[in-house]
Amino acid sequence: xxxxxxxxxxxxxxxxxxxxxxxxxxxxxxxxxxxxxxxxxxxxxxxxxxxxxxxxxxxxxxxxxxxxxxxxxxxxxxxxxxxxxxxxxxxxxxxxxxxxxxxxxxxxxxxxxxxxxxxxxxxxxxxxxxxxxxxxxxxxxxxxxxxxxxxxxxxxxxxxxxxxxxxxxxxxxxxxxxxxx
Amino acid sequence: xxxxxxxxxxxxxxxxxxxxxxxxxxxxxxxxxxxxxxxxxxxxxxxxxxxxxxxxxxxxxxxxxxxxxxxxxxxxxxxxxxxxxxxxxxxxxx
Amino acid sequence: xxxxxxxxxxxxxxxxxxxxxxxxxxxxxxxxxxxxxxxxxxxxxxxxxxxxxxxxxxxxxxxxxxxxxxxxxxxxxxxxxxxxxxxxxxxxxxxxxxxxxxxxxxxxxxxxxxxxxxxxxxxxxxxxxxxxxxxxxxxxxxxxxxxx
Numbered sequence: 462x463x464x465x466x467x468x469x470x471x472x473x474x475x476x477x478x479x480x481x482x483x484x485x486x487x488x489x490x491x492x493x494x495x496x497x498x499x500x501x502x503x504x505x506x507x508x509x510x511x512x513x514x515x516x517x518x519x520x521x522x523x524x525x526x527x528x529x530x531x532x533x534x535x536x537x538x539x540x541x542x543x544x545x546x547x548x549x550x551x552x553x554x555x556x557x558x559x560x561x562x563x564x565x566x567x568x569x570x571x572x573x574x575x576x577x578x579x580x581x582x583x584x585x586x587x588x589x590x591x592x593x594x595x596x597x598x599x600x601x602x603x604x605x606x607x608x609x610x611x612x613x614x615x616x617x618x619x620x621x622x623x624x625x626x627x628x629x630x631x632x633x634x635x636x637x638x639x640x641x642x
Numbered sequence: 643x644x645x646x647x648x649x650x651x652x653x654x655x656x657x658x659x660x661x662x663x664x665x666x667x668x669x670x671x672x673x674x675x676x677x678x679x680x681x682x683x684x685x686x687x688x689x690x691x692x693x694x695x696x697x698x699x700x701x702x703x704x705x706x707x708x709x710x711x712x713x714x715x716x717x718x719x720x721x722x723x724x725x726x727x728x729x730x731x732x733x734x735x736x
Numbered sequence: 737x738x739x740x741x742x743x744x745x746x747x748x749x750x751x752x753x754x755x756x757x758x759x760x761x762x763x764x765x766x767x768x769x770x771x772x773x774x775x776x777x778x779x780x781x782x783x784x785x786x787x788x789x790x791x792x793x794x795x796x797x798x799x800x801x802x803x804x805x806x807x808x809x810x811x812x813x814x815x816x817x818x819x820x821x822x823x824x825x826x827x828x829x830x831x832x833x834x835x836x837x838x839x840x841x842x843x844x845x846x847x848x849x850x851x852x853x854x855x856x857x858x859x860x861x862x863x864x865x866x867x868x869x870x871x872x873x874x875x876x877x878x879x880x881x882x883x884x
Binding site: 678700 | 762
């Protein structure tokens with residue numbers, strides 16, 4: 462509860478601040494906090510992924526992007542009505558979607574009656590992996606995981622190429638601009 | 643009981659550090675407070691593992707410790723070798 | 737009997753650690769500038785985390801968990817002072833001046849500002865004045881960027 466309150470406070474701070482350095486630091490803080498919330502909700506795998514991606518890689522990449530741009534967010538010229546409308550509609554649709562979810566922790570939800578018991582009881586004789594999450598990810602859904610790995614690898618290569626190509630001329634430009642006044 | 647006391651203390655420290663992250667005038671204030679938040683989160687992970695009787699999650703705490711210092715050094719390296727002109731003391735003007 | 741002793745030791749350590757953590761957090765909010773905030777939070781945070789983790793070690797006994805906790809204590813002991821030191825150096829090299837103040841605080845602060853201004857004005861290129869970096873940092877950066 463306390464953690465969720467802090468999350469909300471940090472999110473409001475991210476929205477209100479204009480200095481992008483502070484926003485990057487606050488993003489790392491936010492990701493640490495929400496990783497702790499995941500951990501409290503008994504999902505250590507998700508928490509570990511969130512902390513590694515959100516606090517580690519995302520911070521470094523955001524800083525690399527900040528190297529290419531200015532560090533202060535510019536003000537919008539007119540009040541932005543249309544993005545507010547789109548995000549409000551999306552949020553309302555998501556909240557409406559949660560109304561159809563079964564109650565949290567109930568025993569006869571579809572998650573617990575469909576294939577979950579099979580995985581839980583048969584993962585040791587089928588795969589021999591002691592951790593059920595690992596066996597589902599790497600054996601039952603092996604092709605799925607392979608596809609995810611390909612997507613992430615492609616994305617990483619694309620980001621690296623983008624950053625490297627834009628880096629050289631931009632750095633010289635900023636240096637000459639800094640010497641000018 | 644004793645873990646609950648420790649968890650409450652860590653949460654208080656966490657809240658105060660969040661206040662400093664939001665209020666800090668310079669980037670370094672925010673950085674110090676973010677480092678402290680990372681430390682508090684590591685402690686919270688360890689204490690929470692003991693609080694629920696499953697202290698096997700400490701690996702995650704170790705991972706958080708390494709990530710914490712990586713994040714701090716990434717920001718510092720950028721501050722030193724990146725664009726140095728616009729760093730210190732930029733207040734939000736709204 | 738032994739359990740009682742271990743519990744008592746853990747209680748003492750946890751209370752000490754909680755005290756240090758909360759005091760460090762209060763200092764982080766009450767101190768006037770970056771360096772004193774660093775001083776307040778860096779020292780007490782390491783102490784508090786070390787005490788609390790030590791109490792957890794006493795609670796865990798001779799298990800793998802205790803080994804992991806000792807590992808975590810070592811990580812704290814190595815990384816926290818290094819991070820504090822690095823933040824201080826970066827703050828100095830970017831040009832945040834420490835605010836020295838006594839009973840007539842404003843006077844001392846003006847003096848340090850004048851000293852820093854004279855230092856930056858004495859540098860050869862005038863473009864570096866708005867950056868306000870100290871001399872050793874500038875030399876190091878020059879060497880690094882020539883290597884680049």
